[in-house]
Amino acid sequence: MESAKPAFEKYVFVCTNERAEGERVSCGKSFCGKELHAKLKEAIKLAGMADKIRVSKSGCLDVCEEGANILFYPENIWLNHVELSDVSAVLEKLGIKA
Numbered sequence: 570m571e572s573a574k575p576a577f578e579k580y581v582f583v584c585t586n587e588r589a590e591g592e593r594v595s596c597g598k599s600f601c602g603k604e605l606h607a608k609l610k611e612a613i614k615l616a617g618m619a620d621k622i623r624v625s626k627s628g629c630l631d632v633c634e635e636g637a638n639i640l641f642y643p644e645n646i647w648l649n650h651v652e653l654s655d656v657s658a659v660l661e662k663l664g665i666k667a
Contacts, residue, residue, distance in 0.1 A: 577620075579663065580642040581609060582627035595629070596636035601653050605637050608656050616665045 583606040584596035596602035610624040630638050635649035639659065648659065660666075 577623040579622045579644070581622060581624045581663070582640040582642065583609060583624065584628070584630045584636060584638045585626040586629040586633070594633050594636065596633060596638055600636035602637045604653055605651060608653060609659060612656055612660055616660065618665060622663060
């Protein structure tokens, strides 16, 4: 095992977990997790920050009822109840003027 410096300055984990019909709610199916991931990834790219900020899909973050959920690393900032209309606000929290 080796230690290494992360490749990006920041990581944005967007829960895209999906569950079968009738099970507990999930960010990817019950909320807008999958669409949110795609919109944020595109917005980061358009802002010219794709070499510094990585938008990644996340599996279950175990707060599904508060979805859609996003986690910023290394800041350890948690965003919940995020909607597609919040993309500009999410970018601002990352220090990007939308």
